[in-house]
Amino acid sequence: MPQPIAARLAGKVALVTGAARGIGVAIAERLAAEGAAVAVNYIASEAAAHEVVARIREAGGTAEAIQGDVSKVATAAPLVAETIRRLGRLDILVNNAAISAGIPFDDITEADFDRLVNTNVKSTLFLSQAAAREMPPGSVIINLGSIGTRLANPITLVYVATKAAVEMMTLSMARALGPRGIRVVAVSPGMTDTEMLRSVLSPEVLAEAARRNTLGRMGQVNDIAPVIAFLASADAGWITGETLHVNGGQRG
Numbered sequence: 001m002p003q004p005i006a007a008r009l010a011g012k013v014a015l016v017t018g019a020a021r022g023i024g025v026a027i028a029e030r031l032a033a034e035g036a037a038v039a040v041n042y043i044a045s046e047a048a049a050h051e052v053v054a055r056i057r058e059a060g061g062t063a064e065a066i067q068g069d070v071s072k073v074a075t076a077a078p079l080v081a082e083t084i085r086r087l088g089r090l091d092i093l094v095n096n097a098a099i100s101a102g103i104p105f106d107d108i109t110e111a112d113f114d115r116l117v118n119t120n121v122k123s124t125l126f127l128s129q130a131a132a133r134e135m136p137p138g139s140v141i142i143n144l145g146s147i148g149t150r151l152a153n154p155i156t157l158v159y160v161a162t163k164a165a166v167e168m169m170t171l172s173m174a175r176a177l178g179p180r181g182i183r184v185v186a187v188s189p190g191m192t193d194t195e196m197l198r199s200v201l202s203p204e205v206l207a208e209a210a211r212r213n214t215l216g217r218m219g220q221v222n223d224i225a226p227v228i229a230f231l232a233s234a235d236a237g238w239i240t241g242e243t244l245h246v247n248g249g250q251r252g
């Protein structure tokens with residue numbers, strides 16, 4: 001007999017990076033609602049991170065806010081260690097934290113490139129490496145890709161290149177970690193209503209994208225979080241190396 005869905009992640013510990021805002025909040029709250037104890041990572045949004053933790057605890061869940069700049073390799077091992085110190089173990093890593101930037105081709109600088117690659121790509125690799133050293137067999141690493149890897153957008157050129165790297169690393173990391181019993185998957189959201197999206201695209205572009213979407217609306221953070229919870233669970237135990245696109249049928 002299957003377990004009740006509410007207990008699907010009972011006994012598991014998850015670390016969600018960038019979980020004080022946007023999609024990360026929904027992921028942290030959904031994993032907690034399904035029974036996982038959650039480390040809510042943030043870099044600057046301290047108050048918001050503590051609000052997420054308070055909401056999870058009020059709902060009967062377990063959560064801890066943990067500060068850490070994932071763009072720095074030196075953060076990786078201490079962030080994993082602090083999660084284990086406070087919550088006891090680590091079974092689920094969600095590499096959600098990322099930055100975007102809308103920069104015309106001729107204006108892209110080396111500093112822009114380094115900032116985006118460090119935050120979106122380097123963090124994913126080295127945090128996964130540190131986590132995998134501590135994770136028991138049956139664990140899972142979930143990376144956030146993007147619909148942008150299927151579309152051409154000159155304004156977000158570097159951002160989508162970082163997300164293509166993340167999706168490709170997912171495939172390779174799955175091969176590296178499969179023998180240790182660790183799955184690695186990616187979820188690539190379509191346009192999802194968050195500060196990141198609104199910072200790079202105008203309200204007119206967003207309204208047009210929502211109108212053209214196959215399901216006729218803009219994606220919301222709670223369209224993404226349940227898919228992450230599924231992939232984190234044993235229900236997805238035979239899925240690794242895959243990138244799942246979650247976008248309401250976005251085609252442009």
Ligand SMILES: NC(=O)c1ccc[n+]([C@@H]2O[C@H](COP(=O)([O-])OP(=O)(O)OC[C@H]3O[C@@H](n4cnc5c(N)ncnc54)[C@H](OP(=O)(O)O)[C@@H]3O)[C@@H](O)[C@H]2O)c1
Pocket residue numbers: 017018019020021022023024041042043044045046068069070071072095096097098099119144145146147148188189190191192193194195196197
């Ligand atoms: N929104 C979309 O349409 C969309 C589409 C495709 C893919 N995605 C992907 O989905 C994920 C979440 O995006 P979002 O829209 O929710 O973004 P968001 O609203 O801008 O939130 C990003 C989060 O990342 C955190 N962060 C940034 N740099 C960090 C660092 N160096 N160390 C630790 N945390 C850091 C931020 O922390 P602070 O709050 O502490 O600053 C923030 O909580 C990203 O991987 C993004 O690429 C989003």
